[in-house]
Amino acid sequence: MKRARLLGALILLAAASCSRSGSVFRGAPVVVICVDTLRADRLPAYGYRKVETPALDALARDSIVFDNALSHVPLTLPSHVSLFTGLLPFQHGVRDNLGFRLSTAHPTLAAILRKDGYTTGAAVSAVVLDHGSGVSQGFDYWEDGIEARDVAQAMGQLQRPGEETARILETWIDGRAEGQKILAFLHLYEPHTPYDPPEPFRARYRAAPYDGEVAASDAIVGRFVDYLKRKKLYDEALVVFLSDHGEGLGDHGEDEHGVLLYREELHVPLFVKLPKARRAGERVPRPVQIADVLPTVLAAVGAEPPAGLPGRTLLESDRGKSAEPRRVYSETLYPRFHFGWSDLASLSDDRYQYIHAPRAELYDWRADPAEKNDLAAGLPPAFRSMRAELVGIDRPLQSPGASDPETVKKLASLGYIGAAAPTADAKDLPDPKDRLGTIEQLKNANRLVGEFRDGDAIVQLRELARENPSMLDVWESLARVLRRNGRTREALEALERADRLAPGTPQVILGLADLHREAGNFDRARQLATAAGEAGAPGYREELASIALSAGDLVSARREAEAVLAGNVSARAPRLVLARVALAGGDVAGALAQVDGAIRLDRQMGRMPGIGFRAMRGDLLARLGREKEAEAEFVGEVASYPENLDAWARLALLYASQGRPGEPGGILSRMTSRVPTPKSFAMAVHVCGILRDAACERDWARRKGERFPAGG
Numbered sequence: 001m002k003r004a005r006l007l008g009a010l011i012l013l014a015a016a017s018c019s020r021s022g023s024v025f026r027g028a029p030v031v032v033i034c035v036d037t038l039r040a041d042r043l044p045a046y047g048y049r050k051v052e053t054p055a056l057d058a059l060a061r062d063s064i065v066f067d068n069a070l071s072h073v074p075l076t077l078p079s080h081v082s083l084f085t086g087l088l089p090f091q092h093g094v095r096d097n098l099g100f101r102l103s104t105a106h107p108t109l110a111a112i113l114r115k116d117g118y119t120t121g122a123a124v125s126a127v128v129l130d131h132g133s134g135v136s137q138g139f140d141y142w143e144d145g146i147e148a149r150d151v152a153q154a155m156g157q158l159q160r161p162g163e164e165t166a167r168i169l170e171t172w173i174d175g176r177a178e179g180q181k182i183l184a185f186l187h188l189y190e191p192h193t194p195y196d197p198p199e200p201f202r203a204r205y206r207a208a209p210y211d212g213e214v215a216a217s218d219a220i221v222g223r224f225v226d227y228l229k230r231k232k233l234y235d236e237a238l239v240v241f242l243s244d245h246g247e248g249l250g251d252h253g254e255d256e257h258g259v260l261l262y263r264e265e266l267h268v269p270l271f272v273k274l275p276k277a278r279r280a281g282e283r284v285p286r287p288v289q290i291a292d293v294l295p296t297v298l299a300a301v302g303a304e305p306p307a308g309l310p311g312r313t314l315l316e317s318d319r320g321k322s323a324e325p326r327r328v329y330s331e332t333l334y335p336r337f338h339f340g341w342s343d344l345a346s347l348s349d350d351r352y353q354y355i356h357a358p359r360a361e362l363y364d365w366r367a368d369p370a371e372k373n374d375l376a377a378g379l380p381p382a383f384r385s386m387r388a389e390l391v392g393i394d395r396p397l398q399s400p401g402a403s404d405p406e407t408v409k410k411l412a413s414l415g416y417i418g419a420a421a422p423t424a425d426a427k428d429l430p431d432p433k434d435r436l437g438t439i440e441q442l443k444n445a446n447r448l449v450g451e452f453r454d455g456d457a458i459v460q461l462r463e464l465a466r467e468n469p470s471m472l473d474v475w476e477s478l479a480r481v482l483r484r485n486g487r488t489r490e491a492l493e494a495l496e497r498a499d500r501l502a503p504g505t506p507q508v509i510l511g512l513a514d515l516h517r518e519a520g521n522f523d524r525a526r527q528l529a530t531a532a533g534e535a536g537a538p539g540y541r542e543e544l545a546s547i548a549l550s551a552g553d554l555v556s557a558r559r560e561a562e563a564v565l566a567g568n569v570s571a572r573a574p575r576l577v578l579a580r581v582a583l584a585g586g587d588v589a590g591a592l593a594q595v596d597g598a599i600r601l602d603r604q605m606g607r608m609p610g611i612g613f614r615a616m617r618g619d620l621l622a623r624l625g626r627e628k629e630a631e632a633e634f635v636g637e638v639a640s641y642p643e644n645l646d647a648w649a650r651l652a653l654l655y656a657s658q659g660r661p662g663e664p665g666g667i668l669s670r671m672t673s674r675v676p677t678p679k680s681f682a683m684a685v686h687v688c689g690i691l692r693d694a695a696c697e698r699d700w701a702r703r704k705g706e707r708f709p710a711g712g
Contacts, residue, residue: 025302028237030238031239033242034080034083036187036188038269046067059221065271068267068286068350069288072291084108092106094134098337102134109138110185112306116181123166124142125190143169145570160607161190164608188217190217191247201216246263259335259432261332263371272315293314295312327347341430343397345390400502458481465478479495491515516528549581598610611640614640615650618634642674671684681700685701
C-alpha cells in the first residue's frame with residue numbers, strides 16, 4: 001500500500017481536465033515538432049544570448065512557454081514513447097534505444113486521435129525512431145527511410161538532414177483533403193552529434209558548433225512554420241514544440257547524453273501554441289514533464305485521455321491546487337545496459353533535484369543552476385523525503401531483447417538461442433560518474449573510425465573490450481569497424497559477444513544475419529533474418545531479399561522485395577534489389593525503370609537518392625552505351641557517398657574503356673585518399689586486375705601492404 005501511495009503522488013489524473021482548461025478546440029490541426037537533443041538553456045527564449053533563433057523566438061511569442069519542463073529519460077526512443085503514451089518509462093516498458101518495443105497494450109496519442117477522426121502522419125530524422133520500435137503505433141503514415149552510409153556507422157549516427165524530413169512531411173500534408181483533421185509530427189536531429197551545421201551556420205558558429213546546429217534547427221522550424229502559414233493551418237493549429245532531452249556538453253564530464261541525469265540533460269524547451277494564439281506570451285514556472293503533452297493535446301481537442309496517466313493537462317490553472325511541490329521522475333538505464341554500470345533515477349521539483357545513484361546527490365538547482373554544489377552529505381529534509389519517495393516507487397527492470405516466452409520459443413525454433421542478459425539483475429554496479437573516462441576512450445576510438453584510422457581504432461577497441469567485457473557499445477563498434485575492413489569472421493565474433501550481452505535484440509540479430517550473408521553462410525543468414533523479424537526488426541524482409549540475391553535465388557529475392565513494397569511504397573532498398581534481379585535476368589531496360597522510379601519517388605518526397613542508386617543507374621546507362629550520362633551518375637554518387645567503393649571502381653573502369661590515359665589511376669588515388677581502408681586499396685588492386693594491368697596491380701598491392709602492414 002505504501003508503494004501504491006508513493007506512486008500515486010506521481011499520478012495526477014487528466015480526467016475532467018477539459019472543463020478546467022478553458023476552451024476546447026475540437027478538430028483543430030495538431031502539430032508536434034521535436035528537435036532532438038536541444039537544451040532549454042541554449043535558446044534565447046530561456047535566456048541564452050550566444051545564438052540567434054528568430055523562428056523559435058517568434059513561435060515562443062505566440063505560445064505558452066514552460067520554464068521548467070523536464071524529460072523522463074535522456075534517450076531518444078524512450079523519451080518519444082513517453083511523449084506519445086503519456087507514461088513514464090517503467091510504465092510503458094521502453095527503457096533504452098536498443099532492444100525494446102512498445103507494447104500494443106498502450107494507446108498512443110496518434111491512435112486516440114485517429115479514433116476521433118484524425119489522419120495521422122509523421123516524418124523522423126533518425127533511425128532510432130524506426131517503426132519497428134513500436135513508436136509509430138497509431139500513425140497512418142510514418143516515414144523513417146534512413147539508410148546506413150557506411151557499415152561502420154553506429155545506430156545513433158544514422159540520420160538525415162532535417163530539411164529533407166520537413167519536405168517529406170509537407171508532401172504528406174499536401175496530400176490530405178482540405179478540412180481533414182490532421183496530426184502531424186516532425187522530428188529533427190540536427191543538434192545531435194556529430195555537430196556539423198550547414199552554411200551559413202558553420203562559419204557563423206565555428207567556435208560553438210552545437211549552437212550552429214541549434215541555429216540550423218531554428219531555420220528548418222521557421223521554414224516549416226512558414227509552410228503551415230501558407231497552407232492556412234498555423235493560425236488554427238495547436239502546435240507543441242519541445243525536445244526529447246538535452247546534451248551534456250561537458251558540464252559534468254559527459255559530452256553527449258544518456259549516462260548522467262543532471263539538468264543539462266533533462267531540462268528541455270516546451271512551447272504550446274493554442275489556436276488563434278490564445279494565451280500567447282504566458283510563462284509557466286512550475287515543473288512540468290514530457291508525459292504531460294498527451295493529456296494536454298487531448299484536453300485541447302476534446303478527446304478522452306486514458307485513465308491513470310502520470311500527468312495532467314498543461315492548460316489547467318494553478319488556482320486552488322495544493323501547495324505541495326510536484327516531483328518529476330527521470331531515469332537512465334543506459335549505463336547498465338551498455339556499460340555494465342549502475343542505472344540512475346531522479347526526482348525534481350520546483351527547487352531540488354535528487355539523483356539516486358550508488359553515491360546519491362542533491363542539488364538546489366534554483367540557487368545553483370549548474371548543479372556544482374552537492375548537498376547530499378548534510379542529509380537535508382529534501383534529500384530524505386525525495387529518496388524515500390523514489391525508493392518507494394515500484395520500478396520493474398525490463399531487460400532488452402525478446403523476453404516474452406512465446407517470442408523466445410519462436411526464436412529458438414528458428415535456430416536463435418540467446419542467454420539471459422548478465423546485467424539485468426546485477427547489484428553493486430559502479431557509479432557512472434566515476435567511469436566517464438572509459439566513455440572518453442570509446443569516443444576516441446570512434447573518432448579514429450570516423451577518420452578512417454581503422455587499425456588504431458581496432459587496437460583501442462580491443463583493449464577497451466578486454467578491460468570492460470560488459471560494454472555492449474565496445475563490441476558493437478568493434479564489429480562494425482572489423483566488417484568495414486573485410487574481417488568478417490572477426491566481426492561476427494565481436495557481434496556475437498554483443499548478442500550475449502543483449503540477447504534477443506532485433507538490431508543485433510539482423511546485424512548477425514547480414515554478416516553471415518556477407519560470409520556466404522546463406523542458410524544461417526536466412527535463419528537469423530527470420531528470427532530478427534520475429535523479434536520485431538522492421539528491416540528483416542529487406543535482409544531476406546538481400547540474402548536471396550547474394551545466393552543467386554532471384555525468385556525469392558523478387559518475392560521478398562515485392563512484399564516490402566506492398567507494405568511500404570516509399571521503401572528504397574527493395575527497388576534496388578528488383579533492379580539487380582532484372583539485370584541478372586538480362587533486362588537492362590527493366591532494371592533502369594526500377595532505378596528511375598526510385599529516384600523519381602525520392603524527388604517527389606524531397607529526399608536525395610539513397611546510397612547505390614546513382615551508381616546502379618550509371619552502370620545501366622553504360623551498358624546501354626549512354627556513357628556521358630553514366631559518368632555524371634558515377635560522379636554524383638561518389639560526391640554524395642564517397643564510401644561507395646563500387647561507384648569509384650565503375651567510374652575508373654568507364655574512363656579506362658574510353659581510353660582516357662591517367663584518369664583511371666587518378667580515380668583510384670582519390671578513392672583511397674577519401675576512404676583509406678584496406679577494402680579501398682583491395683578494390684584498387686581488383687580494378688587493376690580487371691584491366692589486366694599487372695604493373696598497376698603490383699603497385700596497388702605494394703601500397704596496400706605499406707599502408708596496412710598487419711594485413712586487413
